[in-house]
Amino acid sequence: MPTKADVFEKVKTALIDALGVDDDQVTPEATMVGDLGAESIDFLDIVFRLEKAFGIEIPRSELFPDDVLTNSAYVAEGKVTPQGVEELKRRMPFADLTKFEQNPVVQDFGNLLTVNDLCRYIESKVGVS
């Protein structure tokens, strides 16, 4: 079973390869979009690399539940409703939604995910020692 450090190193390698970023840019706190410059299509690339690195399958809806953000039951006037935030929390237990919750603008959601969130997601799939 890998350690947390093993998971971080493999995630880091995947992000360096997929995004062409430098080694020191990939910190646990770095946001995928804002800090590392990931665009939507990069997430497909990242998912392929993580699946290969960890031998797992990553359904897109697990890591990026964008169906919640396009569901009118969960979005009103460009913001995710409290029910929507609860649904996101349920679907993304690995992500820290504390800041997003304060002003849950749909457009800001894309910049929510951090490297640490990604690592926590992988840890939930592979288990860590």
Added chain:
Amino acid sequence: MRWMWIDRFLEFQSGRRAVARKNISLVEEQMDEYSPAYPYMPASLIIEGIAQTAGLLVGERSGFKDRVILAKVAKAALHRLAKPGDTLIYTAEVADIKRDGAFCNCTSHIDGELQAEVELVFAMLDDRFPDPIFDPADFLSMVRIFGLYDVGVDANGQPLQVPPHLLAAEQARP
């Protein structure tokens, strides 16, 4: 000018691997204009040919019902120039394929020597983009020119069959 950057498939194993040939001739427009004093094949067009090889490999898996587009050149390393008279052999292998995309590892060789290494990410268009990419009869004409159905085999090694929806479009053409 036709936007076809391979000449012919040499091998096509459904869902796994495709090999295509691209001959480079001095008479081609890009050889004339890109670098007139020292003609060589632009790297972007080599990548385009590789992407056509890999993209058709990915699309064939669904009988060309998925609308496959090149989403990202994840890596491209060019090791030598390709000049008039050279024959490029493009090899594409499907590393992974999912409902919404595919990842392919590809190479280009000249006379057995590695010329380029390319990693490509393809995306399958979903319902947000309802329009077809190609006219199906034109598309079938193109893959016939590439000889895809001359060399293509399915997972059991049996000759690939033209999908009925493409055949119907071809037959419906006036």
